[in-house]
Amino acid sequence: MSTAQPGMLYGVGVGPGDPELLTLKAVRLIRNADRVAYLANGEGRSQAREIARLALAEAKAGQQEIPVVMPMSRDRTLANKVYDEVAIQIAQCLRQGEKVVFLCEGDPLFFGSFAYLLERLQDSYSCHVVPGISSVNAAAATLAQPLTLLKESFAVVTGRHTDEQLRQTLQQHDSVVIMKAGEARPRILAALDAAGRRDDARYLEYIGRDNQQVEAEVAQLPAEKGPYFSLFVVTRHQRGDSG
Amino acid sequence: MSTAQPGMLYGVGVGPGDPELLTLKAVRLIRNADRVAYLANGEGRSQAREIARLALAEAKAGQQEIPVVMPMSRDRTLANKVYDEVAIQIAQCLRQGEKVVFLCEGDPLFFGSFAYLLERLQDSYSCHVVPGISSVNAAAATLAQPLTLLKESFAVVTGRHTDEQLRQTLQQHDSVVIMKAGEARPRILAALDAAGRRDDARYLEYIGRDNQQVEAEVAQLPAEKGPYFSLFVVTRHQRGDSG
Numbered sequence: 001m002s003t004a005q006p007g008m009l010y011g012v013g014v015g016p017g018d019p020e021l022l023t024l025k026a027v028r029l030i031r032n033a034d035r036v037a038y039l040a041n042g043e044g045r046s047q048a049r050e051i052a053r054l055a056l057a058e059a060k061a062g063q064q065e066i067p068v069v070m071p072m073s074r075d076r077t078l079a080n081k082v083y084d085e086v087a088i089q090i091a092q093c094l095r096q097g098e099k100v101v102f103l104c105e106g107d108p109l110f111f112g113s114f115a116y117l118l119e120r121l122q123d124s125y126s127c128h129v130v131p132g133i134s135s136v137n138a139a140a141a142t143l144a145q146p147l148t149l150l151k152e153s154f155a156v157v158t159g160r161h162t163d164e165q166l167r168q169t170l171q172q173h174d175s176v177v178i179m180k181a182g183e184a185r186p187r188i189l190a191a192l193d194a195a196g197r198r199d200d201a202r203y204l205e206y207i208g209r210d211n212q213q214v215e216a217e218v219a220q221l222p223a224e225k226g227p228y229f230s231l232f233v234v235t236r237h238q239r240g241d242s243g
Numbered sequence: 244m245s246t247a248q249p250g251m252l253y254g255v256g257v258g259p260g261d262p263e264l265l266t267l268k269a270v271r272l273i274r275n276a277d278r279v280a281y282l283a284n285g286e287g288r289s290q291a292r293e294i295a296r297l298a299l300a301e302a303k304a305g306q307q308e309i310p311v312v313m314p315m316s317r318d319r320t321l322a323n324k325v326y327d328e329v330a331i332q333i334a335q336c337l338r339q340g341e342k343v344v345f346l347c348e349g350d351p352l353f354f355g356s357f358a359y360l361l362e363r364l365q366d367s368y369s370c371h372v373v374p375g376i377s378s379v380n381a382a383a384a385t386l387a388q389p390l391t392l393l394k395e396s397f398a399v400v401t402g403r404h405t406d407e408q409l410r411q412t413l414q415q416h417d418s419v420v421i422m423k424a425g426e427a428r429p430r431i432l433a434a435l436d437a438a439g440r441r442d443d444a445r446y447l448e449y450i451g452r453d454n455q456q457v458e459a460e461v462a463q464l465p466a467e468k469g470p471y472f473s474l475f476v477v478t479r480h481q482r483g484d485s486g
């Protein structure tokens with residue numbers, strides 16, 4: 001029988017890119033974690049780690065990092081295998097009573113990868129989620145433009161949705177954010193035209209990072225693929241009740 | 244001619260209720276502001292001020308607060324009059340080169356009141372928005388339940404929407420958050436039934452506050468009015484691609 005404290009897995013949102021958009025809670029948990037895990041690309045670069053670098057620089061002694069190299073592929077079999085392996089590794093740490101933080105860009109449960117760890121671990125281990133600023137809210141702040149007013153409806157879709165789903169959502173909701181808009185940009189521009197909402201749209205990429213771009217005139221945007229971290233914000237120009 | 248620095252208005256999101264969910268940027272701006280404004284009720288209580296109390300306790304010398312008493316009424320004429328008056332007051336401060344922070348519960352531009360100040364001031368003064376954790380992301384974190392996975396669509400509506408809008412949104416989107424669910428609770432429960440999604444729903448009120456309540460069995464919820472700060476989170480129970 002172990003007398004160790006039970007371990008705890010924290011899914012911690014680090015926000016869209018600006019290190020100052022971490023919450024106080026995220027900073028505290030990152031500093032005090034025994035292990036900090038994050039997704040990384042083949043070259044070992046991790047956007048989430050980059051955003052959290054200031055908190056990590058003040059980490060407690062002995063903290064160890066677990067970079068999780070994720071293959072960039074549409075084949076979910078590979079990704080599932082990686083999640084299976086890291087879940088086993090994290091479970092081992094949790095059984096030893098460790099505090100494990102998994103860093104997530106934006107918010108952990110909003111189109112985030114943390115869902116895949118949670119489903120593998122939450123039935124057997126204590127898990128706690130710390131929400132983060134999502135790119136949706138960061139985009140509205142960057143544009144200084146209200147996302148939704150009181151009687152408006154709001155929807156989020158992604159470039160993974162069909163042409164028909166995109167057009168229908170654009171027609172039915174006052175405000176729409178289209179995330180993961182890189183590969184699907186030509187289809188999204190066509191859907192904006194089909195729904196008659198090209199002039200309601202703004203385009204942003206790499207929000208809150210050094211290479212942030214904002215295009216208020218979507219007509220200026222070439223109908224070609226863009227970066228993964230890009231999105232469209234679509235809002236009504238003419239808003240009724242202004243108060 | 245004044246040689247003073249130009250003033251700046253900051254709309255600062257303070258998150259859903261937990262003081263630790265303020266961002267580092269929010270804390271810095273609140274501490275350094277010349278004036279801090281916030282909505283308050285007739286008794287002078289302000290939820291936004293309450294959430295920001297730790298940062299305000301470390302404010303720079305001479306900081307002054309501007310409580311904005313907002314009448315609780317469906318009549319927007321009254322609210323518009325209050326926004327007109329506070330905009331004039333803030334404009335005066337900005338012309339004197341002051342840094343003015345307006346505290347906003349959750350995120351400033353997501354169903355938030357800051358939109359009404361922004362439309363009155365942003366053409367003439369420098370305005371900057373600091374996003375905050377919205378109650379949508381906080382709700383998902385509290386439930387430790389993914390809001391949206393990769394191919395899912397997501398919509399937000401409020402109790403202000405019609406029965407038909409509620410039902411249609413519940414049928415068309417995988418994940419739906421219904422905000423401001425207090426007064427409309429009986430209609431929302433009926434819409435969940437009509438759309439066949441009562442079992443997909445969870446109910447939360449006062450997220451992140453001492454009086455937080457979570458009801459995972461919506462069938463247990465009486466069909467009567469609830470508090471203003473309440474919402475429903477509706478997600479697919481059976482999710483397809485798990486990786």
